[in-house]
Ligand code: 13P
């Protein structure tokens with residue numbers, strides 16, 4: 279117990295419960311036990327490590343995870359993802375306990391849009407509708423009219439009357455992609471994702487030569503120059519569906535490589551090649567998503583820490599933007 283007292287004290291500094299886990303424990307078994315004991319559900323994003331995906335009750339994209347968080351009957355939501363996702367779950371289910379294995383699992387896109395600065399920026403366009411990619415802080419959601427994810431972004435933009443100006447934040451790449459697809463003239467916030475911006479054009483070109491029949495598929499958070507070369511552009515769930523439905527047997531995948539675990543499970547006979555970044559690494563993992571580990575997941579469930587809490591005013595003023603997104607998605611059958 280002394281351990282937990284010390285770990286709790288340092289929780290804010292470390293971001294997670296820094297307690298040694300007995301190496302002989304079967305963590306999968308222990309986590310399953312804790313799930314039942316606490317009526318907990320594990321929601322995991324496709325970018326989590328495979329061990330975590332395999333123990334999750336639901337694995338999905340940002341939209342699917344929000345939908346699950348809104349409708350679950352569990353008492354505890356354990357979010358195997360990043361901070362903004364867990365915050366969204368808390369806004370959708372404020373009476374439930376929401377846990378995140380590592381509070382430092384942030385997001386470069388969310389960080390690229392500080393609410394106080396965005397608020398000043400927004401003042402310059404008083405008649406514009408604010409659409410924010412869900413990858414933003416809870417406070418940013420209080421400054422937003424409608425949230426979107428990459429799965430529903432087109433539907434969200436198309437739901438806004440044509441004569442209305444739009445501010446799109448924080449991802450300029452997704453924003454540019456939407457401008458191209460919808461023909462709408464949107465004001466863009468200049469943010470980006472540290473993972474999707476560093477794919478190497480040169481290494482991808484070489485892979486295409488080596489695998490001439492491979493389809494090149496990319497997430498819309500990638501830069502426009504890369505998206506121009508893609509055979510298919512879509513959210514993580516869109517990419518997964520495409521690899522199942524398309525008759526190609528080889529795919530070069532330009533997004534966080536965690537999704538490849540589900541692609542390989544879904545179609546084990548196909549080949550999935552992670553698009554390499556422009557550094558020494560062979561694949562391009564999100565350093566935030568990968569802060570979560572099976573050990574941290576176990577400790578989080580055992581001690582019910584770290585917990586996501588939000589000021590009441592943030593939930594009250596931010597939830598409308600998420601509810602609006604879920605309504606538009608439901609109407610579109612997403
Ligand atoms: P989706 O899973 O909604 O495509 O989002 C990708 C992402 O970057 C999550 O951080």
Ligand code: SF4
Nearest residue numbers: 385386387471473564
């Ligand atoms: Fe954020 Fe990019 Fe990581 Fe997704 S992949 S959590 S957008 S930094």
